Amino acid sequence: MTDLWLISVPLDKTSSNSVEKLKRTLSKTNLASCCKFSIPDLKVGILDSLLSMSDDLSKLDTLTESVIKKTYQCMREVMEQSTDKVLENTLAKGVDLMSYVTKFQWDKAKYPTALPLSSLADIINKEVSQVETELKSRAAAYNSVKTSLQSLEHKLDGNMQTRSLNDIVRKEDLVVSEYLTTLLVVVTRGSYLQWERTYESLSEFVVPRSSRKLYEDGEAGVFSVTLFKRAVCEFKAKAQESKFTVREYGFDLEEKKQQEMKQLSVHKKEQYGIFVCWLKVHFSEVFIAWIHLKGLRVFVESVLRYGLPVNYQALLLQTDRKRSKKVREELDSLFMHLDPTATASKTDVKGLTQPSLLPLLLVSCDIPGLCQQEYFSYICFHINTNVLEIS
Secondary structure, three states: OOOEEEEEEEOOOOHHHHHHHHHHHHHOOOOEEEEOOHHHOOOOOOHHHHHHHHHHHHHHHHHHHHHHHHHHHHHHOOOOOOOOHHHHHHHEEEHHHHHHOOOOOOOOOOOOOOHHHHHHHHHHHHHHHHHHHHHHHHHHHHHHHHHHHHHHHHHOOOOOOOOOOOOOHHHHHOOOOOOEEEEEEEHHHHHHHHHHHHHHHHOOEEEOOOOOOEEEEOEEEEEEEEHHHHHHHHHHHHHHHHHOEEEEEOOHHHHHHHHHHHHHHHHHHHHHHHHHHHHHHHHHHHHHHHHHHHHHHHHHHHHHHHHHOOOEEEEEEEHHHHHHHHHHHHHHHHHHHHHHOOOOOOHHHOOOOOOOHHHHHHOOOOOOOOOOOOOOOEEEEEEEHHHOOOO
């Protein structure tokens, strides 16, 4: 599996040198690939508002990741676990997910950089929430059609108690007149002898020697029996007492069931096409929103951590999960100088108010949301490749 880390470091001389050293080290050792992650200049607004926004963006990140996962899982279920078909449809702006992330460009038309950060977060939140709501209703509608079709197929292709008899019964097997009718009775294989001995006694209006075995499988057989119409109710009741099952049958009834199954099958295919198309489009939209959200989080945390004026560099690291530990050790070593705890005591932290000194304030963990993730001397956000199924 692949690990994707979105990191941010300030553009001071020391950090810039560390970035160049990082690139050289990764290139020599092949521990990871490293590329610039482009985030445009966004409106900072009031610093106090960024503190609460950090927590809000964290929660929105969790929600968005959840919706991506649900959409992906639904796509797999609809496509019946066909990996090739799923991968063909899990794209972002027409390209594979890894390509979109590594070549990320901010969509200024959809997420205008002139808007406040809170407005950009609201756009993403509304988009993701709407997809989550619609996904539930569309999945429920599709599964309802699927379940109805499966239920009918089970009835038509099941055991003798429920399966279709259209391929068993011919018109010449049935006697239908003004006074007479033919019933079809399911008899278990162990009860054949009992049936032959007793069926004529189940009603005095049964036509003698009228029973014939029309079909059997490993468990039961279907027998026909002719009797007067006036005795049908009596015969059914007595048959039930003897554990014989009288099947409701008519060519019109069976034809109606077959027609219903065909209609459901056509409806399912139509719904499948519509649903897969919807999943494809909205998976792409939510994934794109998610990566923009990651960019928002990097921007906000960079301002809070590194201060004003905005001056940072965002990088995307891609590494094999087995090499993640070594990459992390390299990052920790190169950017150790950014760790506020190494340069200030708790006494020094008190009373700091300048934006450029905000890194020291963050260490105290008084800001909501900032201590809910592992702390590094540099800003780091993990892009969960388990959701993306990128190997």
